Amino acid sequence: MKKIKHRELALTSEPPPPIVDLCDNLATRKECIRLVESKLDTSFDTVVRRLFLVMPPDMTGKDFDVEKARRRRYRNYPAYGLGLLAAKIRQFFPDIEVHVVNLNHEILKSANNDGNFEFANSLNQIITNRISTKNPCFVALTCMFSQTHDSLVNVCNVLRQRLKNVPLGVGGVHVTNSFANEQTRKNLINDLKFCDFFFRYEGEESFIQFLDVINGNDKVESLAQLACRATNNSLIEFKRKLVPEKKHINIITAHDLLDTKDLSKFGNIGSFYCHKPVDAKFSTVLSNRGCRAQCSFCSVRNFNGVGVRRRSVESVLEELKVLRYEHDIDHIMWLDDDFLYDRAESLKLFDLLIKENLGMTWDCSNGVIAASCKEDVMSAAEEAGCIGLLIGMESGSRRVLREIKKPGTVDTFLRAAEVLRTKTKINSRVFLMIGFPGETFSEIYETVSVASQMNLDWHQIAVLQPLPNTPIYESMLAEGLIEADFDSIRWNTGSIGKGKNSRDDDIPSDLQACDFKDAFRLKDMSAIPSRRELDDIWAYMNFHLNFNKLFFERRSEKLRQQYNYLLSLSGVVVPENVFAIYFTAYLQMQAEGKVDSSLYENLKVVLNSSAYWRDRFAEFGLHPEHLLEGKFPAGIDYIRDAIASEADLPTQLE
Numbered sequence: 270m271k272k273i274k275h276r277e278l279a280l281t282s283e284p285p286p287p288i289v290d291l292c293d294n295l296a297t298r299k300e301c302i303r304l305v306e307s308k309l310d311t312s313f314d315t316v317v318r319r320l321f322l323v324m325p326p327d328m329t330g331k332d333f334d335v336e337k338a339r340r341r342r343y344r345n346y347p348a349y350g351l352g353l354l355a356a357k358i359r360q361f362f363p364d365i366e367v368h369v370v371n372l373n374h375e376i377l378k379s380a381n382n383d384g385n386f387e388f389a390n391s392l393n394q395i396i397t398n399r400i401s402t403k404n405p406c407f408v409a410l411t412c413m414f415s416q417t418h419d420s421l422v423n424v425c426n427v428l429r430q431r432l433k434n435v436p437l438g439v440g441g442v443h444v445t446n447s448f449a450n451e452q453t454r455k456n457l458i459n460d461l462k463f464c465d466f467f468f469r470y471e472g473e474e475s476f477i478q479f480l481d482v483i484n485g486n487d488k489v490e491s492l493a494q495l496a497c498r499a500t501n502n503s504l505i506e507f508k509r510k511l512v513p514e515k516k517h518i519n520i521i522t523a524h525d526l527l528d529t530k531d532l533s534k535f536g537n538i539g540s541f542y543c544h545k546p547v548d549a550k551f552s553t554v555l556s557n558r559g560c561r562a563q564c565s566f567c568s569v570r571n572f573n574g575v576g577v578r579r580r581s582v583e584s585v586l587e588e589l590k591v592l593r594y595e596h597d598i599d600h601i602m603w604l605d606d607d608f609l610y611d612r613a614e615s616l617k618l619f620d621l622l623i624k625e626n627l628g629m630t631w632d633c634s635n636g637v638i639a640a641s642c643k644e645d646v647m648s649a650a651e652e653a654g655c656i657g658l659l660i661g662m663e664s665g666s667r668r669v670l671r672e673i674k675k676p677g678t679v680d681t682f683l684r685a686a687e688v689l690r691t692k693t694k695i696n697s698r699v700f701l702m703i704g705f706p707g708e709t710f711s712e713i714y715e716t717v718s719v720a721s722q723m724n725l726d727w728h729q730i731a732v733l734q735p736l737p738n739t740p741i742y743e744s745m746l747a748e749g750l751i752e753a754d755f756d757s758i759r760w761n762t763g764s765i766g767k768g769k770n771s772r773d774d775d776i777p778s779d780l781q782a783c784d785f786k787d788a789f790r791l792k793d794m795s796a797i798p799s800r801r802e803l804d805d806i807w808a809y810m811n812f813h814l815n816f817n818k819l820f821f822e823r824r825s826e827k828l829r830q831q832y833n834y835l836l837s838l839s840g841v842v843v844p845e846n847v848f849a850i851y852f853t854a855y856l857q858m859q860a861e862g863k864v865d866s867s868l869y870e871n872l873k874v875v876l877n878s879s880a881y882w883r884d885r886f887a888e889f890g891l892h893p894e895h896l897l898e899g900k901f902p903a904g905i906d907y908i909r910d911a912i913a914s915e916a917d918l919p920t921q922l923e
């Protein structure tokens with residue numbers, strides 16, 4: 270391929286492309302083109318021959334806990350989106366040598382294998398060995414979550430120290446979301462001062478276009494979904510969209526570049542890993558892109574656009590075979606935001622999975638839409654290997670559900686739960702959220718009541734964290750309910766998390782001050798809870814809907830699932846949570862007829878160090894001696910009792 274000098278390209282007489290000049294003193298589109306050409310000329314001496322696609326660690330060294338890493342507490346997902354880019358690059362540019370470096374995986378591996386592990390040293394070493402000594406022509410980084418922002422900045426800074434003249438680019442969900450708002454865009458551009466190329470939205474098509482321009486096969490005017498820091502430090506944005514259409518998404522990610530076999534050795538994938546043997550190999554697959562719904566708190570459509578683009582069942586099945594037969598994968602998590610979007614296609618996929626008998630299981634940790642959980646679909650899903658899913662419910666209040674545009678009504682959720690309760694092999698959980706604008710104690714209590722009536726296996730409860738560039742954020746800002754504090758936005762913003770400040774796996778330190786047993790008592794139920802009261806309610810819901818409910822479980826398959834999950838909670842996720850320890854012991858007693866003395870010892874240590882937890886324990890009639898004696902209370906169903914005794918509470922059970 271011959272490299273054409275960009276400066277020599279003539280502007281066409283076609284309508285001008287939608288280039289936005291973000292710098293006041295740049296007068297013309299022609300001048301913008303000239304500046305970008307100049308930038309590309311100075312950035313790329315030759316055609317791109319060796320390209321590095323990099324995923325930063327999930328966090329910086331400041332937040333990294335080596336002990337957590339060694340007990341496999343952190344997630345370790347494949348760099349799936351980079352694998353898709355790599356597959357496209359291989360298809361269109363067979364001469365380009367493409368590498369994917371998953372620094373999150375590399376750091377976790379180093380923390381596990383190196384007794385003298387130190388985060389900054391390890392990261393520097395890995396970047397040197399895997400990237401900077403390999404003569405890259407271009408390094409492009411991805412960032413999915415805004416909570417990874419600081420880590421992305423750190424990796425870019427390290428790369429710039431080692432690669433003085435190699436151009437750096439960034440893309441992914443976080444970068445795309447940041448560009449949707451002027452302030453977040455400014456923050457991003459300023460923080461990433463060594464990056465010159467910012468890729469927005471799904472990049473398979475626009476990145477190929479970018480390489481075409483760099484390698485002299487196309488004109489600068491054809492660039493799309495890209496912002497370029499020009500030579501005069503202004504930002505020139507090519508807003509034209511090049512979204513991969515249906516025909517472009519039947520592609521198998523380059524799993525051979527993604528450390529696929531090793532990921533689960535050093536971290537976890539999805540929410541259901543506890544239900545598989547400890548040496549099971551996990552990976553991920555993306556089937557449908559986007560979501561049919563438009564929940565007001567969700568940022569998925571900022572990246573994927575409105576609606577769903579469906580990948581062919583044949584292509585999905587082909588990828589599953591690659592994972593099973595070439596990489597020995599035992600379990601996959603679907604990355605989809607609307608996995609069950611098309612009932613007929615879902616049934617077709619499940620039917621093929623049953624016939625192929627791949628010996629793989631799967632889960633939907635990102636959640637499915639309750640209305641799709643029909644009897645035939647869930648029966649086929651269970652037979653086809655589904656072992657876990659979450660349904661997105663958020664609220665049991667009809668008003669709140671309408672306000673947040675949740676796809677589904679209270680009746681939809683109750684019907685879905687009725688189906689799922691009969692699919693005992695599927696561990697069925699529910700996403701709940703509290704703290705919506707104007708949401709009262711009474712409305713949150715409706716959520717508790719409906720969730721209790723649904724009687725599914727676990728609830729992942731979150732306090733609303735409104736994300737910039739979502740409808741709920743804009744309306745709360747307009748009403749003065751929140752301030753535009755972008756620095757505090759460091760929560761999940763991608764397909765995983767969807768903006769939830771989820772606390773399922775963590776007990777925040779401020780809860781040490783909570784008194785949650787009576788979170789709903791002595792309250793004006795028409796009042797809106799304060800932030801502190803939301804923390805009380807969160808703890809109340811977590812205890813009653815999750816832990817206390819275990820006293821009433823009688824089904825052997827469910828007891829087995831819950832025991833696996835509690836073992837993971839008390840052993841890996843939150844080893845100092847007294848409820849997790851206590852109920853692990855309770856379920857161990859049901860499963861094995863005895864309780865490990867180590868659980869009793871752990872519980873005593875935590876209780877001895879915390880008057881708060883001792884009080885909570887006493888309030889609920891729990892005692893460490895139960896573990897020693899192997900005798901546990903029969904349990905009190907506080908929620909049903911409360912509902913029965915307080916007929917004036919506006920519950921859905923009345």
Ligand code: SF4
Nearest residue numbers: 560562563564567606
């Ligand atoms: S929260 Fe879930 S259902 Fe709602 S728009 Fe986002 S992905 Fe779709």
